[in-house]
Amino acid sequence: MRIAIASGKGGTGKTTVAASLASVWDGPAIVADMDVEAPNLHLFVHPALSEEQTVFLEVPRLEESLCIACGRCRDICRFKAIALFGKRLALFPDMCHGCGGCFAVCAQKALAPAQRELGMLQSGMALGQRFIMGRSRIGEAMTPPLLRAVLNRIEGMLEDAPADVLLDSPPGVSCPAMTVAREADVVLLVAEPTPFGFHDFRLAHQAVRELGKPVAVAVNRAGPGTAELAEYCGRHGLPILMELPFEPCAARTYARGELIAEASPAWRERFVTLASRLRDFSRKAKDA
Amino acid sequence: MREIVIISGKGGTGKTTVCASFSYLARKATLCDLDVDAPDLHILLDPRPRVTEAFISGNTAVVDAASCVGCGACAALCRFGAASLSGGKGSVDALRCEGCGVCVDLCPAKAIAFPEKHCGDWHISDTRMGLMVHAQLFPGQENSGRLVTLLKRKARELAREHGLDMILCDGSPGVGCPVISSLSGADLAVAVVEPTPSGRHDFQRVAALCDHFRIPVAVLINKADLNEQETARIEKECLERRYALLGRLPFDQAVTAAMVQRKALTELPGELGGMLRRAWDMILALPDARLKGRLLG
Numbered sequence: 001m002r003i004a005i006a007s008g009k010g011g012t013g014k015t016t017v018a019a020s021l022a023s024v025w026d027g028p029a030i031v032a033d034m035d036v037e038a039p040n041l042h043l044f045v046h047p048a049l050s051e052e053q054t055v056f057l058e059v060p061r062l063e064e065s066l067c068i069a070c071g072r073c074r075d076i077c078r079f080k081a082i083a084l085f086g087k088r089l090a091l092f093p094d095m096c097h098g099c100g101g102c103f104a105v106c107a108q109k110a111l112a113p114a115q116r117e118l119g120m121l122q123s124g125m126a127l128g129q130r131f132i133m134g135r136s137r138i139g140e141a142m143t144p145p146l147l148r149a150v151l152n153r154i155e156g157m158l159e160d161a162p163a164d165v166l167l168d169s170p171p172g173v174s175c176p177a178m179t180v181a182r183e184a185d186v187v188l189l190v191a192e193p194t195p196f197g198f199h200d201f202r203l204a205h206q207a208v209r210e211l212g213k214p215v216a217v218a219v220n221r222a223g224p225g226t227a228e229l230a231e232y233c234g235r236h237g238l239p240i241l242m243e244l245p246f247e248p249c250a251a252r253t254y255a256r257g258e259l260i261a262e263a264s265p266a267w268r269e270r271f272v273t274l275a276s277r278l279r280d281f282s283r284k285a286k287d288a
Numbered sequence: 289m290r291e292i293v294i295i296s297g298k299g300g301t302g303k304t305t306v307c308a309s310f311s312y313l314a315r316k317a318t319l320c321d322l323d324v325d326a327p328d329l330h331i332l333l334d335p336r337p338r339v340t341e342a343f344i345s346g347n348t349a350v351v352d353a354a355s356c357v358g359c360g361a362c363a364a365l366c367r368f369g370a371a372s373l374s375g376g377k378g379s380v381d382a383l384r385c386e387g388c389g390v391c392v393d394l395c396p397a398k399a400i401a402f403p404e405k406h407c408g409d410w411h412i413s414d415t416r417m418g419l420m421v422h423a424q425l426f427p428g429q430e431n432s433g434r435l436v437t438l439l440k441r442k443a444r445e446l447a448r449e450h451g452l453d454m455i456l457c458d459g460s461p462g463v464g465c466p467v468i469s470s471l472s473g474a475d476l477a478v479a480v481v482e483p484t485p486s487g488r489h490d491f492q493r494v495a496a497l498c499d500h501f502r503i504p505v506a507v508l509i510n511k512a513d514l515n516e517q518e519t520a521r522i523e524k525e526c527l528e529r530r531y532a533l534l535g536r537l538p539f540d541q542a543v544t545a546a547m548v549q550r551k552a553l554t555e556l557p558g559e560l561g562g563m564l565r566r567a568w569d570m571i572l573a574l575p576d577a578r579l580k581g582r583l584l585g
Binding site for chain 1: 297300325384388425427433461462464465468469483485489490500518
């Protein structure tokens with residue numbers, strides 16, 4: 001089963017939950033950091049990375065001698081990556097989405113494939129499990145193609161040996177978060193019961209519901225707002241699989257870069273229970 | 289006109305809390321929530337929209353089954369895995385469609401429509417702290433970068449129209465498309481940083497992005513007492529990189545308490561409000577950031 005650990009708001013504890021969940025997972029798992037803009041999982045699970053690969057997007061490069069400035073490539077490009085100044089074609093590869101339309105319409109074969117670096121894909125072992133992460137290049141605006149490259153690699157790893165997949169997802173409700181949630185069997189939303197947290201949690205729930213994915217909830221830093229959050233979850237049939245209390249010692253454990261499942265036996269037990277409840281939830285969702 | 293954007297790299301470090309606090313102190317500013325994905329500033333500012341408009345951006349390919357001849361050209365051309373041939377007819381998965389229009393333009397049967405997408409709504413509102421420009425991208429929608437660019441353009445127009453000399457923006461986490469759009473044309477990035485391994489790591493990434501665009505950075509460390517060592521490390525890095533240090537805020541339950549009351553910390557009595565006031569005064573006293581950027585560049 002593939003579990004996306006997601007949230008609307010950033011900083012609600014996705015990575016904290018993903019890392020500790022991975023540390024108690026009772027079976028083979030692929031632990032994946034999909035927050036390629038701000039990848040943090042490795043800071044908690046300390047992987048031994050053995051492989052590294054640069055991921056590129058195919059963009060056009062102009063063979064000037066072949067170009068007749070017909071403007072067809074400019075006309076098909078919806079992303080303002082191609083302009084025509086008089087009889088001179090100008091390419092803006094940073095704007096390119098890699099749709100390949102310009103290659104398809106150039107009758108002169110004046111456009112050659114070139115590459116724009118999207119970021120890195122790194123893999124290895126962590127917590128005795130297979131680990132993979134993406135890291136976007138600073139200055140790169142598009143993250144979905146890098147995410148797709150990481151997801152493809154995970155498919156390859158699953159063919160080598162079956163496993164459950166824990167996807168530490170990007171925050172928000174837009175393209176990066178949805179690219180990951182779409183590939184999950186179930187989505188675990190980590191929610192913080194503050195006004196900001198509750199607001200963004202509802203946005204995330206709406207977005208994931210539109211994808212038709214079963215949603216379960218982990219409440220982090222449970223406090224006065226928990227009742228309102230629980231009421232919403234009850235109304236929408238979202239099971240709350242875990243409630244983490246607000247404890248300064250947990251915050252400091254996290255701040256030192258340690259797993260909160262290792263803060264005390266009670267904290268570990270919370271994650272062991274979460275893992276088993278998640279398995280039950282996924283099984284039921286699959287049967288439904 | 290000065291444009292200030294609040295960023296962090298990592299989410300949940302306190303951008304919106306800080307932005308609301310500064311909004312209350314800013315005298316002649318247009319306020320702007322650029323976190324169009326998961327906007328929260330409106331929760332504290334209680335905006336009353338005077339203008340609401342649809343954000344129409346991009347298109348989605350839709351196959352008309354009646355005209356489709358089942359040639360499969362769309363599936364062969366699509367680089368996003370959105371178009372496929374099933375049951376002898378082409379179809380496009382709207383969630384995967386990038387809106388590039390290649391299948392639309394090159395369909396031999398001209399069987400693919402390309403309707404525009406209503407991705408969200410944006411507003412110009414009145415708040416107790418001044419004019420505010422904000423938006424909500426519909427959950428699961430795209431083009432957040434374009435919406436950010438639109439909001440910034442509206443904020444600049446408003447500022448000019450009303451004789452305001454500052455645009456104060458709440459940003460989004462990460463270093464991708466919406467953050468890059470947020471930073472475009474900014475005079476100063478104020479980074480709210482949490483002294484944790486994640487906080488420092490992601491701050492370094494977003495600071496590198498600001499350096500790349502030659503935007504000066506000022507740093508406010510939030511929850512500074514969570515890890516004194518990390519705090520000291522971040523401060524040292526800031527000095528080395530010549531980022532202005534705006535101070536340390538302690539980890540304090542007053543932050544959530546203010547949020548529950550829908551108030552900015554600077555509106556309420558308390559130690560945190562005073563610290564944020566001093567940070568704001570330091571920002572105002574920074575030399576004209578844009579000019580400095582040019583001289584250094």
